[in-house]
Amino acid sequence: MxxxxxxxxxxxxxxxxxxxxxxxMGKAQYSDHLPTRAGTQHAAILRSPHAHAKIISVDTSRAEKMPGVTAVMTGDDVREMSEAFLIVLRQPINQWALAVEKVRYVGEPVALVVARDRYIAEDALSEIDVVYEPMKPAIDQEEAVSDDAPIVHETVGSNVVSTRNFSYGDPEAAFAEADKVVKLKIRYPRNSQTPLEGFVVTADYHPGEDLYDVASNYQGPFTSHPVMSMALRVKNSQLRMRTPQWSGGGFGVKVQIFPYVVLICIASKKVGKPVKWVEDKLEHLSAAAAAPNRLIKMEAAVKSDGTVTGFRFDQQDDYGAFLRAPMPGPLYRMHGILTGAYDITNLAVTNRVVMTNKCPSAMVRGFGGPQMYYAIERIMHKVAVELEMDPLDVIRKNLVPAGVFPYRAAAGALLDSGDYPAAIEKAVEDGALDELKKRRDERRAAGKKYGIGYAAIVEPAQSNMGYLSNILPRDERQRNPKGGAxxxxxxxxxxxxxxxxxxxxxxxxxxxxxxxxxxxxxxxxxxxxxxxxxxxxxxxxxxxxxxxxxxxxxxxxxxxxxxxxxxxxxxxxxxxxxxxxxxxxxxxxxxxxxxxxxxxxxxxxxxxxxxxxxxxxxxxxxxxxxxxxxxxxxxxSPPELESPNDKDQINTSLTYGFVFDFCGIEIDDDTGEVKIDRYVTLHDSGTLLNPLIADGQVHGAFAWAVGCALYEEFVYGDDGSFLTGTFADYLVPTSWEVPEPEIIHMESPSMVTPLGAKGIGEGNCMSTPVCLANAVADALDVDDLTLPLTPAKISALIHGEEKPPTNDTIAADTSTKGEGNVLQGSGETVVPGEPQDVWDTLLDPEALAAVIPGCHKLDQVGDNSYEADVSLGVGPVRGRFKANVALSDMIEPEKATLSGGLIGPLGASRGSGHVTLSAADGGTKVAYDYAIELSGTVASVGGRLLEGAAKALVNQFFQRLGAQVGGEPVTGDEPWWRGLLRSLGLVK
Amino acid sequence: MPQLNKGAHHPVTLTLNGDEVTGHAEPRMLLSDFLTHEIGITSCHVGCEHGVCGACTVLVDGTVMRACLTLAVQADGTEVETAENLASDDGELSGLQQAFKKHHGLQCGYCTPGILMSLTAYLKENPKPTEEELRDMLSGHLCRCTGYVGMVKAVLDYCENQET
Known part of the structure; x- marks a missing residue:
């Protein structure tokens, strides 16, 4: 040829x-546009408001009776109609398409409504009564491994579900003979590239053929196809998976559709009609996927000239509540290349897989690389700082040298081609590093905080299907060897x-x-x-x-x-x-x-x-x-992709590109904002098949990496409530925040693929977060940096932790303080009437029902305990809740303690408060304080609005209380949020 | 303003890209759902459904609107323009669309129609934006694929070559 x-x-x-x-032209048909046949039903999913709770009961009877509702399914139906998903580890971690017996993260599917249209299906979610018994959750990955931590999967008995040790070369000797051991501990956050188009699944069960016909925007890998067909108890050929030509972004995340494919398949079988489900953004952010947060304790054995002779990794990946195939991929996909771009032959590795009560982790662009390179390139920077060397010289000194390709890295990667030293010199020259250094000097002379960062990484592409085998002990994996692609x-x-x-x-x-x-x-x-x-x-x-x-x-x-x-x-x-x-x-x-x-x-x-x-x-x-x-x-299938060998070496990917980045950043002293001044990125991705498209891949990876470095993180409260359920909370960089990087190409054709081409779309996800962090470290002369480097974190580094405000001169009658998902507040107000009148009103169920904003019904269910049906909400998220309130520590007519909780489809809350009544001019002075914990949807999407909402609600309560006691008619027509908007000047 | 009943399907008639169309919508139905599932267009993409991402942006009587934050019944009697209207009738891309193609201003294309509609309105007001002005305006849209590089180049190139 x-x-x-x-x-x-x-x-x-x-x-x-x-x-x-x-x-x-706007004419492309994405999954939501695909034709569905007449009679297609639409599904909506009820999700857990708790991070960890026993499911005591699920009552679907009211929902089932609603006009337009076809069926309601629960964990019992799913367990009857399907199997738990196969997982990579041999551990009894059973996940079905709906929660069974227990919920393990906020957002976990609990019940499914199938209805004539989506609007009706969502209405019916409000009519499902789930009784939970909340349990203490395991949230922080470091706390989750302690002996007294709550256990996510009792059948396993521990939250650490896999521990593997690896050793290559002679790390003991390398560390014993080192002039210096440099240590670093990093915590890489949870994030995801969050495609704009959510998951879409339409399933049609064909009874005569026992065949599930599925259209979805699933992106593979088809290792998950047998996982789905086995869950559905059919042969592979009985699960027909179709994917349309057009998909609104994937970034690895759309691998995780598979549990929903199974769910919608059995729904179709149950109702005898096609069923369609479209994921919304709250569902996506809270429950679709997150790259695992990782704790890495790393050590480098260093000679005084800057030569690194060994690495020690202690990696602990947090996979959330379940291990969905192909997890724990992020911990093993990079295994062969754990020495990065460096010629380091001594390597010790400990890998731990930890379960917590968070969204299950998943494939996300970069797939284990961002976490690993954050540790490697931060420690190389730290080596330079501790040896008082230029960070770039430390990189140069340790690179895999030219002329040694194919090069077998310590843990088994077969680096196929490249010339790393030449690539760096090309970037330094073409990217004008000298000018950048001059600029740093000038800006620093002008009193500015300016830093330069570097990162050199090897970008793997095309995974070896045997890469996960290394999680199994040698003899076990040899019984069923896997490799190839x-x-x-x-x-x-x-x-x-x-x-x-x-x-x-x-x-x-x-x-x-x-x-x-x-x-x-x-x-x-x-x-x-x-x-x-x-x-x-x-x-x-x-x-x-x-x-x-x-x-x-x-x-x-x-x-x-x-x-x-x-x-x-x-x-x-x-x-x-x-x-x-x-x-x-x-x-x-x-x-x-x-x-x-x-x-x-x-x-x-x-x-x-x-x-x-x-x-x-x-x-x-x-x-x-x-x-x-x-x-x-x-x-x-390339022959180079073999199963792991007897020494635990594995060529985890087929091709290995090289990326070298450097950047200049300036930090705003007042706001703590990190401004990217210049960013240079060199790519040697072998032969470029289409430079226009290649650059587009670099731009996209870079933009997400800027998000990871500076803005994006899935945040959980201590109680496991999910706090970043909108794009106003999970901050995605816009055109304003993402500069154009300067791209430099070099082409060293790969010798293991006929076209000579390597991957290019993930490199910057791995190099850019750490390059920016190194620049911030350089600017501030700090070494403990945890992404994302938000203005608040940077300000704390510059100015110390934020002090509470002291110049509160505004005479506020209420004060609220939001701490994560805990709302606290206190205040006082004067209502007309004697303390006894106020007391009586508070204890009279009928009067109290009129006073509580949004209360439809209030029943006394015991001595001083009440059950109420109330409509509440924050911003666009409004719903009906069942409230339980009990009064205790009562001293008539002076004070009482209120405690109770709310539960509804949009979330749950628990809290308590104190009310003190005393006579005052013109009536009764009511002093109060409260502390409320929130979880579920309200916590996920309402965080920014909660303080204002709480204040408005409390105000409204006391206004109405005053009116009730004073015998005036209570005007109950105005919803509380309208009052909030008015107070903000948004409505009249 | 007419009284609309909860649960009832009301006729909604609007001029869509120059043609009068009628569909039926409950008062709570979103314009994005109406255009996609009742009328059957394919350019109004629902990204976040809370007004941040901008993928569903359409023009209603010439004004940029998020279709996910607009009720279908609010659009009754209006003129709605969507990305389907930008190319000529015989399928030739507009100058702005061609510039997006030339500069690789899109990848998955999900955010693209909404961005094109915002630009259509914006460039009428400000036909030659500076890069800073353009980036400020585009920050009302989220794109997860492109890093915004290609689309910024595309718009600046297009504006450069426009006669004023």
């Missing part, structure tokens, strides 16, 4: 994307010579259609617009294998290669056909401009479409033993 390579016209060019026109693509030429391509890459915006059309155009001598690429996917029809899907940068070295192979098979077949017609040997033919022609006499030619057409129209004239039609599938 030497001539095909020479004829390369489109590959390597910045060809504009074939995807763009339909997307720009199969990719498939098919090229078809129809009777009129039109070329179409299908493939297993399942993209979410990465431009795969364009690149595949470039590849096939080059091989067949056509133009890309002549190649119709169709990447919607159907497991019942398309070629697929367990690696199928879009994750771990498996396109450039995987599906692209399979497509090249398929196109070459087509070319070989058409060469034989043309050879017969043109009367020249096949290897003397070239494919150029839609023709197949004799290289020695270009007039001797046949049109491409005619040669292909003859395989359809006149199969009898084909060369001997040639099959008719032109449809070829290329399958490819």
């Amino acid at each position: 030497a001539d095909a390579a020479e004829a390369k016209k489109y590959l390597g060019q910045p060809v504009e994307r074939v995807e763009d026109e339909i997307l720009l 199969v990719a498939n693509a098919t090229v078809n030429v129809d009777p009129l010579g039109t070329v179409s391509v299908t493939a297993d890459s399942i993209p979410q915006g990465q431009g795969h259609m364009t690149i595949l059309s470039q590849i096939v155009a080059d091989v067949l001598g056509l133009t890309p617009d002549h190649i119709k690429v169709n990447l919607d996917f159907d497991t019942a029809k398309d070629a697929w294998s367990i690696a199928t899907g879009n994750y771990s940068s498996r396109f450039s070295s995987a599906t692209a290669v399979a497509c090249q192979k398929a196109a070459e098979k087509v070319r070989a077949k058409l060469s034989r056909i043309a050879s017969q017609t043109l009367n020249v040997p096949p290897d003397q033919l070239e494919f150029v401009e839609g023709k197949i022609r004799d290289t020695s006499n270009i007039e001797n030619a046949i049109n491409f479409y005619r040669a292909a057409g003859s395989a359809h129209w006149t199969p009898g004239n084909l060369p001997d033993e040639m099959e008719p039609c032109v449809r070829e599938t290329g399958s490819w």
